[in-house]
Amino acid sequence: MKNVLVLLNARAGTLLDIGAESVVGQVTTALKAHCEKLDVRLVAPREMRKAIADAAVGPHDTVIVGGGDGSVSTAVAAFSGSDRVLGVLPFGTMNLLARDLGMPTEPEEAIAALSTTTPRRIDLVALNGRAFHTLSGLGFFSHMARAREEVRGHPLGRMVSVVIAWFRALARTRAFEIDVVVDGRRERISALAALVTNNAFGAEWRRRRMDTGTLEMHLVEDQGALTKLKAGAALLTGTWRDDPGIRSIVAREITVASGRRHTRAATDGELIRERMPLRYRVLPQALTVLAVDKA
16 A cells, blocks of 8 residues: 545544544554555545545545445445556445455454455446346335334344344335346346345355355345245244245346336445446456455
């Protein structure tokens, strides 16, 4: 690393818990011996998108973003296809990308781990032309994203909020008709849930590889109330790979169409209104990231 910029969301929960100045000090200590030039900035949430956009055309060869899934997703889209290196500090709720890059979940450990990371090329997926890093879901998954927002900060803790969100999402889930085109093959499906993932996930929602140049589509087809309950439980507990009610397809391009002009898709932790049809296409090794050496 030569010229490093660190953008910290000043209102991220971690910074509020530990103290912004303390986090800045820890980041500076962890990185200053490993780069020629270091710039650590606290950024107001409303300014993060602009700060990331400016960094995409700025002089820094490495940009590290500390914030939630929204900030990370913005940076991934901004740096896709560029020669800049993206680092992620998991200061959000789900931290999907940081987890698969081997970053510790505890803030202090994640900051310390920055000095042990190495650059790695990973795949991205384009949804209607916009790059994302991990997953995009319809049906049950979009309801789950909405319900998680509703119960965020529940007084009984994170695990209780996840269970409450699961029950709400399951109650709201109804079958929907979609036309799915996978690498040119069309199929009409009555689905309860559809999930497109960047590379293959294991049973515990973890990726061993992020550079295979493939995506997967996981479908829960409408086969009655019992199927919805069983598949929902399997998704919550991480045993979905063994559930016969969940069908998985490997592809490089997937199109999802219906009679609607728009739909809600939960993409990398954000619920986004998307224009139909949804066109998913793998972008092989489109981003360089800082990852902890798994060896």
